[in-house]
Amino acid sequence: MSKKYSLTGISDIALGKDLRAENEVIGSKASMSILNSVSFFLAGVSILFLVAFQINESVSLTWFFLSEAIAFLLIPLLARQGFEKASKILLIAYADIGIIILSSVFGNDAMIQAFFIPAMGLSILLFDNTQIHLRNIGILLSILSYFVLDYIIFERVNMTASGFSLVRWAVLTGSFVTTWLIFNTFSQFKENAEQQTLELLKKEKELNEELSVKQEKLENYISQLEETTTELEKSTKAKSEFLATMSHEIRTPMNAILGMTHLLKQDNPRKDQLEPINILDFSGKTLLSLIDDVLDFSKIEAGKIEFEKVEFDLNNLINVILESFRSTAKNKDIDLKVEVAEQVPGRLIGDPARLTQILNNLFSNALKFTEEGEVKLEVRVLQHEHEQASIQFAISDTGIGIDEKRINTIFDSFTQASQNTKRLFGGTGLGLTISKQLTELQGGTISVESEEGVGSTFTVELEFGVAQQPEVSTNGSQGKIEGSSLLKGVKILLAEDNVVNQKVMTRFLERWEVEMKVVNNGKEALDAIQECNFDVVLMDLQMPEMDGYEATEKIRKLDDPYKRKVPIIALTAAALKEVREHVYAAGMNDFVTKPFNPADLEQKLAQIVGV
Incomplete structure (x- = not known):
């Protein structure tokens, strides 16, 4: 029984559309297409004979072909209601009956009985190889009809007028009974379809009510989410303000600490004073670096970090960085070297503060993990086209190096080369993470090559604009403090x-x-x-x-x-x-x-x- 049938579906049936569930598709099958085509074709032929016999005033044949036409038109409807096999047998039976009647009317000379051969072929087309028994039944119906026609009607039966009338009324009665059965079935399916439609409407109403309740819940969830988002934004803003305030408040006394420490180192302190001063200087700079790392990490996480495009002198920037680490390197007896290739432009356009931060982090790490030898910065041009230049900064050291197993995680947040490293040297493990993110956010790359016990080389590649070189240098105070x-x-x-x-x-x-x-x-x-x-x-x-x-x-x-x-x-x-x-x-x-x-x-x- 169709699950999608309704009175409004008659047009769909007429257009050959399927009314059954998706897992029971019939209309797409070849046999159904054949059934539809043959049924409508035979219905048309029956109408033609109906007209012909009506003109000749043959009432019995007129009614017979009228019933045939109706039957052929209703067979596809019956098939679409789920009675596919029965419909196919009926089609073959009605075709055979039609051949018998026409042969009887026109006599043996017309050879209309030859049409039993395509009727048998129709059985083969309608039933596939999984329905052999039904196919054989259809073929048998055609064969029996042939023998009935050839040996009974033509050869042995000599029908009287009253006998012919009896056959006529039998055929008419069969046609009417068949038509009644089909219409009765159609009516039953119509009522069932209407009932199902009412049930579906009821179900739809229930679903709409349920959907309304769920939509109300969803709106409540959205409202709660908006409130949560607002609270989160307030929390994030408070966090940013807190970090900014703490950064400002800590930097103010740090200015005094580092400033006085710098002055003390320049006042020719005694040897017993030099070590405490150096410790004070190193600790102050480490604390300042931690403050910067935490502040920048928070800004990067919030996606609020921005980059400047300003002109700056690369040599001055490098010299200022070196000057800030020279004391630490001297205290550890480590050589601090710089090698800038001649092709490197002197004045660039970019974010000098972020470049300084990246190089500071890498220099700080290199000095922290190096006990003897050297830390070296090499600057070279990778590519220089028009007013853009790709610059490579390579900072190498002769320190403890990094284990090969941990080299892929060294840029992760709060990660260091090992737990032993963390105990010995301290630190948050944010420096390299921030350097990597600052580099990549500017479209650059950062990589590391290292061998445990030999040293490490961190390479940063960034693209800068190239500024016009000034004719007169105003950097006479560089390096002189x-x-x-x-x-x-x-x-x-x-x-x-x-x-x-x-x-x-x-x-x-x-x-x-x-x-x-x-x-x-x-x-x-x-x-x-x-x-x-x-x-x-x-x-x-x-x-x-x-x-x-x-x-x-x-x-x-x-x-x-x-x-x-x-x-x-x-x-x-x-x-x-x-x-x-x-x-x-x-x-x-x-x-x-x-x-x-x-x-x-x-x-x-x-x-x-x-x-």
């Missing part, structure tokens, strides 16, 4: 509210023989600018009464053009890109991050005053 007279006589205004940092900065500026004035906030800095001319202003950002941003904006609005255009360098303990953008937006010329590198600060001052 203490005892330099390049800044002698330069008038500097220092705006800093932290007394300790005031003293640290004062000590450095005194060594550079500058003339300086110290104020405690932005308001005092504004007053001092109006009273006196300065060559440079070193402006802290977070100060009471008036911060560095507001003070700078007011200075840029002064009437005196000299005072209005005085160079201002920001002193900030914040390492975020947003702060740097705010610095430039306020009208400042440059910035120095606390804890500052003395060489970097001196270089900026020398460049900005043009000495």
Whole structure:
């Protein structure tokens, strides 16, 4: 019985579409196509004979062929209701009966009985090799019909008028009974289909109600998810603010620690003082590196890290990095070497801060895990086309090396060469992870080659823009920190509210023989600018009464053009890109991050005053 039948499906049946379940497809079978085609063809032939005999006023034959036509039209419908085999037998039977009747009418001379041969062939076409018995039954029906026609009707039966009338009414009765059975079956299926339709509608209503309940639950889940997302965003923002605040608050005293440590090392300390000072310096720089790593790791995870495209001097950048590690290398009696190929452009366009961070991490690792020998940086050009250059930085050491089994995981977060390494040398294991992510986020690559007990080589490849070389170099202060007279006589205004940092900065500026004035906030800095001319202003950002941003904006609005255009360098303990953008937006010329590198600060001052 069809599971998809309905009154509206009659058109589908007429078009030969299947109304059964997908696992019971009939319409696609070749035998069904044959059944449909032959049935409709024979129905057409029956209608033709119906018309012919109606014209000749042969009532009995007219009714017979009318019943034949109806039967042939209803057989496909019966097949589509699930009675496929019975429909095929009926088709063969009605075809045989039609041949018998026509042969009887036209006599033996017409040889209409020859059509029993295609009737037998039809049996073969309708039933496949899995239905041999039904095929044989169909063939047998045709053979029996032939013998009935040939030996009974033509040869032995001499029908009287009353006998012919009896046969006629028997045939008509059979046709009507068959038609009644088919229509009765059709009606039954119609009622069943309507019942199923009602059940389906009821089921659909239940499903709609269930769907409505589930949709309401889904909306609640979505609402909860939105609330959770909002809370997560707040949590992430709070985390970022916390890290930024902690970074700033820790960097401020670290500026004093590292600054004073640097000054102590330059004051010719006694031998018994040198080791504690070196330990203090190393520990301070390690702590600062950890702070930077945690902050950057959080920003990378949040997908908020951005890269600058600014012009910078590669040689100066390398020299500043070397200067920051020279003391550590000297204390461990390790040679620190640099080899820059002649083809390497002097001025590049990229993110110098991120390049410095990557190289710092690699230098720090190399020095940490090397007890004797050397650490060497080699810089070469891989490709130079138009205004782009692919630069390779290779940092090699003669340290402990990395086990071959762990070399593939060395860039994973919180991973070190071994547990023994972690116990001996400490560290979070974030340095290489951050270096790899910073490199890859800029479209570069980082790799390592290492042999345990021999040493390691970390190679970074990055693409930079190539800037035009300046005609006159202004890097005369490069590498000269203490005892330099390049800044002698330069008038500097220092705006800093932290007394300790005031003293640290004062000590450095005194060594550079500058003339300086110290104020405690932005308001005092504004007053001092109006009273006196300065060559440079070193402006802290977070100060009471008036911060560095507001003070700078007011200075840029002064009437005196000299005072209005005085160079201002920001002193900030914040390492975020947003702060740097705010610095430039306020009208400042440059910035120095606390804890500052003395060489970097001196270089900026020398460049900005043009000495």
